[in-house]
Structures are given as C-alpha cells and as structure tokens.
Amino acid sequence: MERRALLLTWILIIIVGLMAIFYHQKWMPVSQGDLDIALFSRGIGTPLLLWLNGYLGVFLNFQYLSPVGALAIPLIVFGLFRWRHLERWQQALLVFTVMAAAVIGVFGGFNYRYALTLQPLLVVAVTASVCAFFTGKQRTFLLVALVVLAVGNTVLSMELRQRLWKANPDYSSPDTRDGSMKERLDSGPRDLEAFLDSNGVRPTDTVLVNNLPIWYYATERPGIYFWGGSDQLFLAHSKPFLFKDRTDDQAASFLMDSLHCHYIFSTREYDLYNPHYRAFLESHTQLLASDERGFTLYRLKAPSEP
Amino acid sequence: MSAMVSFIALVVTTNLLFGLITAAFFLRFRARLLVPTWPLALAGIGTGPFLLTIVLYYLLLLGPGIPPLVLLTVPFLFFAILAWSAGPGWQEMGRLFKGIPRLLREVSIWFLLAGSAFLLVITVVFLANKPLVDHDVLEYGVQGRIFLRDGVIGYSRFRFDAATGFHYVGLHGFAFPLLFTWEGLWSGLLGLKTDMWVRSITMWYAWLLIVFVWSVLRSLGAWVAMAGTMALTASLGFLFLATIYHLDSMRIFFFATALAAFIAVLRAPGLDRMLLFAVLCAGGSFIHSIGAILSAVLWVVLLVMLRASIRDRIRWAVPALGLMLVLGGVHYVLDVLFGTGWIFQDIIWY
Numbered sequence: 001m002e003r004r005a006l007l008l009t010w011i012l013i014i015i016v017g018l019m020a021i022f023y024h025q026k027w028m029p030v031s032q033g034d035l036d037i038a039l040f041s042r043g044i045g046t047p048l049l050l051w052l053n054g055y056l057g058v059f060l061n062f063q064y065l066s067p068v069g070a071l072a073i074p075l076i077v078f079g080l081f082r083w084r085h086l087e088r089w090q091q092a093l094l095v096f097t098v099m100a101a102a103v104i105g106v107f108g109g110f111n112y113r114y115a116l117t118l119q120p121l122l123v124v125a126v127t128a129s130v131c132a133f134f135t136g137k138q139r140t141f142l143l144v145a146l147v148v149l150a151v152g153n154t155v156l157s158m159e160l161r162q163r164l165w166k167a168n169p170d171y172s173s174p175d176t177r178d179g180s181m182k183e184r185l186d187s188g189p190r191d192l193e194a195f196l197d198s199n200g201v202r203p204t205d206t207v208l209v210n211n212l213p214i215w216y217y218a219t220e221r222p223g224i225y226f227w228g229g230s231d232q233l234f235l236a237h238s239k240p241f242l243f244k245d246r247t248d249d250q251a252a253s254f255l256m257d258s259l260h261c262h263y264i265f266s267t268r269e270y271d272l273y274n275p276h277y278r279a280f281l282e283s284h285t286q287l288l289a290s291d292e293r294g295f296t297l298y299r300l301k302a303p304s305e306p
Numbered sequence: 307m308s309a310m311v312s313f314i315a316l317v318v319t320t321n322l323l324f325g326l327i328t329a330a331f332f333l334r335f336r337a338r339l340l341v342p343t344w345p346l347a348l349a350g351i352g353t354g355p356f357l358l359t360i361v362l363y364y365l366l367l368l369g370p371g372i373p374p375l376v377l378l379t380v381p382f383l384f385f386a387i388l389a390w391s392a393g394p395g396w397q398e399m400g401r402l403f404k405g406i407p408r409l410l411r412e413v414s415i416w417f418l419l420a421g422s423a424f425l426l427v428i429t430v431v432f433l434a435n436k437p438l439v440d441h442d443v444l445e446y447g448v449q450g451r452i453f454l455r456d457g458v459i460g461y462s463r464f465r466f467d468a469a470t471g472f473h474y475v476g477l478h479g480f481a482f483p484l485l486f487t488w489e490g491l492w493s494g495l496l497g498l499k500t501d502m503w504v505r506s507i508t509m510w511y512a513w514l515l516i517v518f519v520w521s522v523l524r525s526l527g528a529w530v531a532m533a534g535t536m537a538l539t540a541s542l543g544f545l546f547l548a549t550i551y552h553l554d555s556m557r558i559f560f561f562a563t564a565l566a567a568f569i570a571v572l573r574a575p576g577l578d579r580m581l582l583f584a585v586l587c588a589g590g591s592f593i594h595s596i597g598a599i600l601s602a603v604l605w606v607v608l609l610v611m612l613r614a615s616i617r618d619r620i621r622w623a624v625p626a627l628g629l630m631l632v633l634g635g636v637h638y639v640l641d642v643l644f645g646t647g648w649i650f651q652d653i654i655w656y
C-alpha cells in the first residue's frame with residue numbers, strides 16, 4: 001500500500017513538474033498577437049490559460065505561485081474519496097478549500113495576488129500530508145523534491161519574464177529593466193512638480209488624471225480622476241462615461257468647458273487600454289511631454305486648432 | 307536622518323511594543339486556548355498594528371475633527387490598558403523568550419535566521435531605493451492622508467475629496483490607509499513627510515507569515531518546517547508579496563493565522579478559541595474585502611461542521627461574531643448602508 005502511494009506521489013510530482021515546463025515554455029504567450037491587451041496582461045488570453053491562471057489560478061498559476069500548491073488538487077480528490085476516514089477538522093478544511101478556491105477563481109483568480117491567499121494553506125497541507133504518509137528516507141526525498149519543484153519553477157518563471165521583455169519593449173519590471181537598482185525599482189515620475197512646471201501646467205490648472213494616484217500623493221494640484229480602460233470619470237456625485245454617447249468633439253468641449261480641464265496626465269501603457277481614448281488623444285490633444293518612465297502629458301486642443 | 311528616527315520610533319512602538327503587548331494578552335489565555343505557544347505569540351505580534359488601526363478608526367469615526375495630539379495619545383492609553391490586562395501573559399512570554407537559546411541549538415533554525423537576514427537586506431535595499439509608486443498602495447496612502455488632514459472618517463456614496471478631486475475607489479476596510487494616517491501623525495510632529503514605515507509593513511508581515519508557517523510546521527519536524535517554508539517562499543509571487551509595497555502580506559498573514567484558529571476550534575470547540583478565531587478573522591476582514599468574504603466562508607463552514615449542540619454553537623458564535631463586528635466588521639455594515647455599497651455596486655476591474 002505504502003509502495004503504491006509512494007509511486008503515485010512521485011508520478012504526481014513529475015506530472016506537476018512537466019506541467020510547469022509546458023506552462024512556461026509552450027502555453028504562456030510572450031507577445032500579445034491577436035489577444036485582447038487586458039486578457040493578455042492578466043495571462044488569460046486563451047481558453048486553456050483562462051482555466052490555468054483564472055478559474056484554477058489558486059492551484060495552477062505557475063508564473064507566480066509555487067507548484068507545490070498544485071499537488072493539493074490530488075490531495076483534495078483523495079480527501080473526498082476518503083471522506084469518512086477524515087477527522088472533522090480535515091473535512092471542514094477540505095470543504096473550505098474547495099469553496100475558497102471557487103470564490104477566488106470565479107471573482108479574481110486571474111489576479112495572482114488573490115490566488116496567493118491560499119498558498120500557505122496549500123503548501124502546508126501538501127507538506128504535512130507527505131509527513132503523514134511517509135517516513136524515513138522516503139519522506140526526506142519527497143520533501144527535497146518539493147523544494148526542487150518550487151525552485152525550478154521560479155527559474156522557469158524568471159526565464160519567461162526575460163522572454164516577455166525581449167518580445168515586448170514596453171514590458172517593464174524591476175527584474176527585466178536596465179539601469180541602477182534605484183532606476184529599476186523606482187517606476188514613478190522623477191519629479192512630477194518640475195515635469196508639470198516645465199511644460200507650462202500651472203499649480204491651479206485642473207488635469208485629467210488617467211488612473212494615476214501618484215498625482216494626488218505627490219502633488220496638491222487639482223485633478224479629475226479617470227480610467228481610460230473603462231472610460232469612466234470619477235466625479236463628486238457620479239461615475240459617468242466620458243466618450244460613450246458623446247462624439248470626440250463633444251467629449252473635448254465637455255472636458256474644457258464643463259470640467260475646466262485642459263491637460264491629460266497618463267502613461268504610454270495606460271494609453272493603449274482603450275482604442276477610442278487612444279484615437280481621441282491623437283486627434284484632439286497635443287503631446288506636450290513624455291518622460292523616460294512612460295508618463296505622458298497632453299494638452300487638449302482648442303476647437304479652432306488643426 | 308529625521309525620517310530614519312521617525313521610522314525606528316514607529317517600528318519600536320508599533321511593530322514591537324504594541325505587537326508584544328498584544329502577544330502577551332493572547333498568551334494570558336494560552337492555558338484555556340490550548341494552542342501552541344509560538345504560533346499564538348506570533349499571531350499576537352501581528353495583531354498589534356491591526357488593533358492600533360481599530361482604535362484610530364473609532365476615534366476618527368466617532369470624534370470628527372479630533373486633534374492630532376489626541377489621535378496620537380489614545381492608542382498608547384489603549385495599549386497600556388491591554389498591557390496591564392495581559393497579567394500572567396507576560397510570564398508566559400518570559401518563558402517563551404527563555405527557550406530561545408535552546409531553539410538556537412537546532413541547525414535548521416539557522417536556515418530560518420539566514421532567510422530572515424536575507425529578507426532584512428532586501429528590506430533595506432527596497433526602502434532605500436523604491437519609493438511608493440504602485441497604484442493600489444498609493445490609493446491607500448492618499449486616503450490615509452485625507453483621514454489625517456480632515457480628522458474624520460465618514461460614509462457617503464462616493465468617497466470624493468473636494469479639495470483635490472481624488473476619488474477613492476478602494477472597496478476594502480481601512481486598516482491599511484489608517485497605517486498611513488498613523489505614520490502621518492508621527493512625521494507631522496517631526497515636521498517630516500515620510501512613508502518609510504508603512505512601506506516596511508509589507509516586509510514585516512511577510513516575515514511574520516514565514517515565521518508563522520515555520521512555527522506551525524515545526525511541530526512535524528525541524529527539517530519539515532524548513533522544506534515547507536522554502537516550498538512556500540521560493541515563488542515569484544511570494545517574492546513580490548515580500549517586496550512590492552502592498553497590503554497582501556498583512557492580509558495573508560491574518561488569513562493564515564485565522565485558518566490555524568479555525569482548525570483549533572474544530573479540534574476542541576469552545577468560546578475562548580472561537581473568540582481568538584473571531585479576532586484574527588476581523589484582522590483579515592478590516593484589511594481587505596477578500597479577507598471579509600473568506601472569513602464569511604470560514605464562519606459558515608465552522609458553524610455547519612462544528613461538533614457541538616445548536617445551543618453551544620449559538621452561545622459561542624454570538625459573542626464571537628459580535629467581537630468581529632466591533633473589530634472592523636462594522637465598516638462593511640456602514641459602507642453597505644450609508645456608503646459606497648461595498649461589493650454591491652458596479653465594480654470596475656483594473
């Protein structure tokens with residue numbers, strides 16, 4: 001019995017290891033291609049990835065999570081088969097794990113930060129199960145295998161990030177960016193006040209801020225909060241759309257005449273999320289400045305301007 | 307240099323002093339809780355800063371326009387009372403610390419210490435080189451500073467700041483923004499504008515989480531603890547968890563400790579354990595909505611699967627859920643009734 005269990009455990013570890021290799025080398029795309037940018041950036045651009053990084057992201061998002069957590073899936077199946085032999089707390093933990101994985105998977109599994117929530121539980125459960133089922137050298141070898149699996153997966157994840165970076169010049173992360181440690185870790189605007197002053201934005205000028213809370217953290221200047229990705233303005237009493245039901249000319253005059261806003265502060269990355277917003281930037285604004293960290297500053301053109 | 311003084315003062319008072327006081331308070335009940343000492347003490351250390359945010363929350367909620375000096379003083383009075391209430395818990399903690407030299411004789415713990423030293427080096431490098439630049443944590447930072455500037459926490463459908471046009475889109479409890487409020491209070495006294503301490507909170511809770519997992523697995527064997535901890539921490543996600551300034555390490559720490567308490571209640575049902583479970587669930591809930599949702603799932607599973615009579619379940623759950631409501635759960639009730647509607651609104655995914 002123990003021999004069969006040992007063989008099965010090694011097979012499962014090897015399967016998870018192979019999955020991690022296929023995941024990083026084959027299944028994860030390194031360039032956007034025809035994929036939607038939001039789905040691509042969340043790692044759920046294909047039906048397979050929607051399951052791996054989305055619905056089952058708690059277990060199988062190998063890009064960010066320890067593959068040891070994936071071994072909790074057969075453990076859960078085993079627990080369900082052996083339900084009557086489990087202690088009450090084990091049954092409760094099993095039920096909770098399934099429910100929690102479902103909740104996270106359905107509502108935000110694509111966000112690795114949420115999927116990470118169950119990692120301590122899953123890794124401790126797998127490690128404790130190895131200790132419960134095996135002793136002596138068998139246990140030692142299996143524990144070493146879990147560590148090797150985790151470390152090897154991280155090496156694959158880092159290599160994938162390097163390939164992503166090479167395929168996408170805009171892809172930016174401290175582990176792929178060039179420069180000194182400070183330059184790699186500090187992705188914020190270098191001196192926002194000086195950046196604005198040098199481009200003629202007065203401290204009292206209202207600026208449309210495209211989802212950049214750094215504006216409010218680093219300056220005392222007035223802003224109108226906006227998210228281009230969902231086309232929503234965040235005003236005092238409502239969250240209306242900017243472009244929906246408005247022509248671009250109407251949107252421009254709404255910004256200038258009703259909201260008294262003549263500038264837009266954004267980033268090159270955020271500018272790509274909404275094609276309509278991007279087209280508006282090209283037709284109705286003038287790019288005043290763009291810094292080396294990707295921050296962009298636009299001035300809205302007056303209706304008479306070409 | 308002054309920023310460093312403010313940082314050290316906050317680490318000593320908030321992380322260590324408030325944390326140890328709360329740990330001693332937890333340890334006072336150890337004989338009744340019948341849970342392992344180290345995990346309980348670590349849960350207490352992590353709960354200290356959370357209780358601080360609860361005190362600040364009620365001061366700002368119930369005393370609009372409260373002077374900064376009062377806001378700064380009352381938490382010290384609260385923790386002084388808690389320290390006094392801890393009573394025999396201090397002796398328990400003394401015994402715990404006396405056992406450290408024996409622990410240090412194990413080879414495996416030196417790997418934990420080496421890992422801790424590595425995390426400390428990473429912390430220093432990041433605090434020195436990485437300012438607050440990431441989206442979510444900046445949202446919390448701006449909102450925390452608005453709380454401090456206005457001296458009030460209120461509820462309205464849209465959390466809009468008329469002075470700047472900032473619109474807080476966060477859905478979660480205010481534990482993390484209130485840490486910014488707390489650091490703002492201190493740095494305001496020194497005439498500084500620093501956020502070094504709040505930035506370090508990410509690493510602090512990541513370290514507490516690592517040590518907590520290690521202490522739980524330690525009961526299965528020293529090398530088991532080491533292997534399990536390595537399997538957990540050797541992932542890119544965990545590396546980001548420990549280095550990118552965010553509330554995740556704090557909420558996952560509370561989730562992990564609440565899970566341990568959940569198991570403890572199921573193994574030996576009783577009011578004391580259920581109250582501990584409620585406190586730790588409250589911590590996770592007041593930090594983030596996912597903590598509140600998972601806590602609700604934990605409670606449902608617990609109440610359905612607990613081996614106890616219906617009468618006992620009600621007798622234990624009512625005070626425990628009441629405590630959870632007091633320790634931050636009330637935020638979600640107020641937000642649903644008088645505020646943004648919490649998750650019952652059109653949520654925009656970023």
